[in-house]
Amino acid sequence: MGFEEFRSGVPGAEALKLLSKVTLQKKGDSHTLQLKQKGAGDEISINLNWNQGVEPKKGGFFGGLLGSGGIDLDLGCYFELKDGTRSVIDGLQFSDAGGPRNRVTKQGCYTESPWIWHMGDDRSGSEMATGEFILINPMGFSDIRRLTIYAYIYKGASKWYQTDAVITVKVPGNPETVVEMGRQTDSKTFCAIAGLDFVSNQEVRVTKYLTFHSGHSDCDNIYKWGMRWQSGQK
Secondary structure: OOHHHHHHOOOOHHHHOOOOEEEEOOOOOEEEEEOOOOOHHHOEEEEEEOOOOOOOOOOHHHHHHHOOOOOEEEEEEEEEEOOOOEEEEEOOOOOOOOOOOOOOEOOEOOOOOOOEEEOOOOOOOOOOOOOEEEEEOHHHHHHEEEEEEEEEEEEOOOOHHHOOOEEEEEOOOOOEEEEEOOOOOOOOOEEEEEEEEEEEOOEEEEEEEEEEEOOHHHHHHHHOOOOOOOOOOO
16 A cells, blocks of 8 residues: 555544655755555656756847756766675766666666666756656665665756755655755765665665766765766767
C-alpha cells in the first residue's frame, strides 16, 4: 500500500496533517528511510528540478542579441558498490555513450549492476515540469554502498540563486526527502547536494551536503572517490 493510499484511509488524516515530506534544512542534517526489496515499484527515485532563471531581455535589437539564456543544470552521482566498484553517471559522461535501462552504458544500468540508471538529460528543468531523474533498482540495494548526488551548471551564468534547485528522494512507504538549495550565491558551478549511504539492506540514510566545487575532480577529492578526470563536453 502506498503512502497516499494509506493516508486516505486514515480517519482525520488531513486534520492531523500526517507527514508526507521531510525537508533537510541545514548542512549535515540527515534522514533514514526504510527500504523494500520487491518489484520496480519499490525503486528509489532521485529527482533534480529547477527553474531556468532567465533574466528579462532588454528591448530592441541589441537586447535580443545580449539577453541572457536559461540555465542548464545536470544531475549526476558518484556511486560505490560493495565490491569496490566506483564510477560516475551524468549527462556529460553519457552524452555520446548512453543507452536504455537494460543495457550497461555510461548512463548506468537498471536491470543489472550497478542497478543505477539516469533517465536522460533535460536541458531546461522546468520545461518538462519534471527535471532529471536517477533510478535505483531495489534488486541492487544489497550491492550498493554509497552515492554522492550533485548538480552542475553546464550552460548559463553561475547564478544558483535563480534556479530554485531542489533534490527530491522518493522511496515507497516513506515521506519524500527534500534537499533545497535555497538562495545560494557561490560562483562555483558544481554543487554536491546530498549523500545516500546504504547503512543496511533495509535502510538508506540521506544527508544534506550543499558544498560547492570547481568541478568533478575537486568534488572527488573532497569526498574521497579516487577517480581520474579529463575535460569533456556534451
